[in-house]
Amino acid sequence: xxxxxxxxxxxxxxxxxxxxxxxxxxxxxxxxxxxxxxxxxxxxxxxxxxxxxxxxxxxxxxxxxxxxxxxxxxxxxxxxxxxxxxxxxxxxxxxxxxxxxxxxxxxxxxxxxxxxxxxxxxxxxxxxxxxxxxxxxxxxxxxxxxxxxxxxxxxxxxxxxxxxxxxxxxxxxxxxxxxxxxxxxxxxxxxxxxxxxxxxxxxxxxxxxxxxxxxxxxxxxxxxxxxxxxxxxxxxxxxxxxxxxxxxxxxxxxxxxxxxxxxxxxxxxxxxxxxxxxxxxxxxxxxxxxxxxxxxxxxxxxxxxxxxxxxxxxxxxxxxxxxxxxxxxxxxxxxxxxxxxxxx
Amino acid sequence: xxxxxxxxxxxxxxxxxxxxxxxxxxxxxxxxxxxxxxxxxxxxxxxxxxxxxxxxxxxxxxxxxxxxxxxxxxxxxxxxxxxxxxxxxxxxxxxxxxxxxxxxxxxxxxxxxxxxxxxxxxxxxxxxxxxxxxxxxxxxxxxxxxxxxxxxxxxxxxxxxxxxxxxxxxxxxxxxxxxxxxxxxxxxxxxxxxxxxxxxxxxxxxxxxxxxxxxxxxxxxxxxxxxxxxxxxxxxxxxxxxxxxxxxxxxxxxxxxxxxxxxxxxxxxxxxxxxxxxxxxxxxxxxxxxxxxxxxxxxxxxxxxxxxxxxxxxxxxxxxxxxxxxxxxxxxxxxxxxxxxxxx
Numbered sequence: 263x264x265x266x267x268x269x270x271x272x273x274x275x276x277x278x279x280x281x282x283x284x285x286x287x288x289x290x291x292x293x294x295x296x297x298x299x300x301x302x303x304x305x306x307x308x309x310x311x312x313x314x315x316x317x318x319x320x321x322x323x324x325x326x327x328x329x330x331x332x333x334x335x336x337x338x339x340x341x342x343x344x345x346x347x348x349x350x351x352x353x354x355x356x357x358x359x360x361x362x363x364x365x366x367x368x369x370x371x372x373x374x375x376x377x378x379x380x381x382x383x384x385x386x387x388x389x390x391x392x393x394x395x396x397x398x399x400x401x402x403x404x405x406x407x408x409x410x411x412x413x414x415x416x417x418x419x420x421x422x423x424x425x426x427x428x429x430x431x432x433x434x435x436x437x438x439x440x441x442x443x444x445x446x447x448x449x450x451x452x453x454x455x456x457x458x459x460x461x462x463x464x465x466x467x468x469x470x471x472x473x474x475x476x477x478x479x480x481x482x483x484x485x486x487x488x489x490x491x492x493x494x495x496x497x498x499x500x501x502x503x504x505x506x507x508x509x510x511x512x513x514x515x516x517x518x519x520x521x522x523x524x525x526x527x528x529x530x531x532x533x534x535x536x537x538x539x540x541x542x543x544x545x546x547x548x549x550x551x552x553x554x555x556x557x558x559x560x561x562x563x564x565x566x567x568x569x570x571x572x573x574x575x576x577x578x579x580x581x582x583x584x585x586x587x588x589x590x591x592x593x594x595x596x597x598x599x600x601x602x603x604x605x606x
Numbered sequence: 607x608x609x610x611x612x613x614x615x616x617x618x619x620x621x622x623x624x625x626x627x628x629x630x631x632x633x634x635x636x637x638x639x640x641x642x643x644x645x646x647x648x649x650x651x652x653x654x655x656x657x658x659x660x661x662x663x664x665x666x667x668x669x670x671x672x673x674x675x676x677x678x679x680x681x682x683x684x685x686x687x688x689x690x691x692x693x694x695x696x697x698x699x700x701x702x703x704x705x706x707x708x709x710x711x712x713x714x715x716x717x718x719x720x721x722x723x724x725x726x727x728x729x730x731x732x733x734x735x736x737x738x739x740x741x742x743x744x745x746x747x748x749x750x751x752x753x754x755x756x757x758x759x760x761x762x763x764x765x766x767x768x769x770x771x772x773x774x775x776x777x778x779x780x781x782x783x784x785x786x787x788x789x790x791x792x793x794x795x796x797x798x799x800x801x802x803x804x805x806x807x808x809x810x811x812x813x814x815x816x817x818x819x820x821x822x823x824x825x826x827x828x829x830x831x832x833x834x835x836x837x838x839x840x841x842x843x844x845x846x847x848x849x850x851x852x853x854x855x856x857x858x859x860x861x862x863x864x865x866x867x868x869x870x871x872x873x874x875x876x877x878x879x880x881x882x883x884x885x886x887x888x889x890x891x892x893x894x895x896x897x898x899x900x901x902x903x904x905x906x907x908x909x910x911x912x913x914x915x916x917x918x919x920x921x922x923x924x925x926x927x928x929x930x931x932x933x934x935x936x937x938x939x940x941x942x943x944x945x946x947x948x949x950x
Contacts, residue, residue, distance in 0.1 A: 268720065275714040280744030289742065293720060297727040298737045310738035312703050314762065315660035323667075323758050324741045325707035359656050361667035362642075363756050365709070370619040376612065376637060383641040393642040394654035397668045398633065400624025401948060405751040412707050414667050414758030418658065604745060 268296045276600075282492025282538075283597025287501075308488075309353030311419065318421065320355035322346060323414040329604040331374065331408055333452035335444075335463025339381030341540060341606055342411040344466050345491070347389045351470040352487045352543060354425045354477065355417030357391040362413045364398045367406040378409060389468035391415070422481035427505035429485045434574040435552035436510060437545040439472060439559060440465070440567040442495055443523040446537035449605050451526065458529060460522035465541030472562050476545065479558040483551025489543040491606055493597040496535035498544060499582045500596040512572035512584040512594070535584075536597045538605045546574065612640045620944075626836025626882075627941025631845075652832075653697030655763065662765065664699035666690060667758040673948040675718065675752055677796035679788075679807025683725030685884060685950055686755040688810050689835070691733045695814040696831045696887060698769045698821065699761030701735040706757045708742045711750040722753060733812035735759070766825035771849035773829045778918040779896035780854060781889040783816060783903060784809070784911040786839055787867040790881035793949050795870065802873060804866035809885030816906050820889065823902040827895025833887040835950055837941040840879035842888060843926045844940040856916035856928040856938070879928075880941045882949045890918065 270292030278285035490498035614636030622629035834842035
């Protein structure tokens with residue numbers, strides 16, 4: 263039983279508190295959990311598990327406030343379906359049903375709304391999940407930013423897997439499903455505020471087909487799954503290192519980053535490991551299942567670029583390190599501040 | 607199978623589209639359902655049902671954008687718990703778990719956020735339900751209005767009841783749990799824009815204890831339950847009349863309205879039947895169970911003012927009528943426009 267003491271002392275909410283990095287964690291652990299504490303929420307997973315007669319359900323919710331509403335490769339409506347479907351998938355759960363709410367700003371053009379509803383329907387069809395209910399609120403012009411979407415989902419957990427940071431052991435392997443940073447950099451450039459162009463698109467897509475395949479071939483070896491959205495791979499792995507009390511050691515050269523993303527990051531002084539993804543995920547798998555998991559992942563359409571990027575070690579506990587080809591090692595920290603607000 | 611044709615032709619979204627009345631229904635039926643159509647959503651209930659091994663789950667979601675954040679008798683955090691718990695209760699489901707998202711405006715004072723998190727925790731405790739997960743987003747100052755909360759919930763449906771407009775029959779009785787309009791008028795006056803004061807407070811409260819009692823004593827006779835929030839009793843009953851293809855005939859004098867609410871409505875030219883409630887509900891019950899249901903409801907603390915307010919008749923189909931003491935009859939229409947924006 264942890265303490266219930268509130269220890270969040272920032273006087274105001276700032277953008278960084280929503281960025282998914284250190285400030286977000288301080289807000290959640292320092293203010294939200296002390297009041298809304300319970301065992302399920304304490305695990306800080308993206309899904310909660312609920313046992314009912316005969317089945318274990320996964321339950322999750324996300325709000326989407328991405329700006330702009332449309333960007334190369336996707337839009338808020340598509341994110342709002344895939345994001346929730348992917349949280350369920352990362353919990354080892356096949357999506358059963360979604361419910362969604364729209365907060366609309368008065369004055370929003372109906373054509374914009376229709377475009378996003380159509381995007382949601384298309385994404386739901388692709389992910390083979392139904393939107394079964396919803397709610398619509400409208401606020402005055404100037405009191406929202408066009409359209410915010412919230413999507414909650416329930417899924418049926420596959421009983422063959424048991425995913426938890428607690429199951430992660432030294433020697434386990436780290437697999438990444440493909441190149442990172444596409445989503446974050448695409449949205450950033452779509453704002454048109456930078457004198458920068460690049461031929462990249464968001465990676466938003468449903469991840470359940472990949473997870474389903476992994477479960478089929480490597481269920482006993484699967485330890486932990488996570489889609490590194492806000493805060494990127496660095497933040498997701500730091501959370502794992504902290505929760506599992508282990509070290510994550512990455513091979514710097516093995517982390518796939520497209521040249522356009524790498525170039526934009528260099529110009530902007532960002533680390534691709536901190537950039538949000540919407541269609542990639544990390545797998546921690548036991549050594550004996552690592553090869554079969556990786557090969558299976560590569561055979562799923564869209565999984566061709568998956569690779570092993572590192573492994574779990576015993577020390578230094580609660581740290582993420584990256585080793586370069588030349589033998590150097592750098593510490594990979596969580597995201598601090600918010601270089602890319604409203605990315606999802 | 608209904609048509610999938612989009613027939614919503616308003617060029618922009620306006621406040622009325624979020625008011626829960628006719629414009630909301632046009633938006634939902636004309637734009638949202640044609641794309642996100644499926645059998646569950648088509649019933650336009652506040653909950654969707656999902657059958658899993660061994661149990662029937664209810665699943666619901668609501669966003670809360672009430673202004674001001676705090677008002678006599680409640681606040682947005684309390685509404686965000688009770689509103690979702692009550693949607694489940696109206697679906698005959700005991701709340702199992704909630705998940706919640708916060709959309710915060712940068713610059714929000716932490717003390718305001720803490721007050722609302724505390725209100726959520728208190729309301730969840732009162733409703734005996736856990737918040738098991740969540741998400742926090744922050745948008746720039748001026749891009750939201752302090753704090754929007756969305757809460758999704760799942761509940762376990764009591765198998766003794768089968769609630770649907772399809773089960774409603776002529777002769778069924780209409781019971782109302784207590785006085786109407788308190789919430790809407792309280793929030794309206796709390797804005798301080800009117801030169802009007804009244805000693806009333808919001809009626810926000812969890813309704814499951816009432817429903818649980820009703821199920822225990824009158825399950826075979828229960829046809830339909832609804833908490834008349836946005837759009838009020840008039841809109842809820844018009845939706846019932848339309849969906850069940852029957853007439854709802856009310857006894858005007860039997861509808862409980864506090865003098866302060868009636869007075870404010872007269873001054874503002876509003877009908878109490880159109881004002882939102884957050885702690886009252888309507889029951890349609892078969893004649894043989896009406897008396898036992900009403901008596902049981904009155905014995906639950908807070909249910910003392912419940913009464914029979916009307917009955918279901920065969921004709922005129924799809925209409926709601928109110929009969930006065932003097933023999934006159936008036937047609938009660940759905941809410942048109944939005945006299946009270948952002949009431950929940």
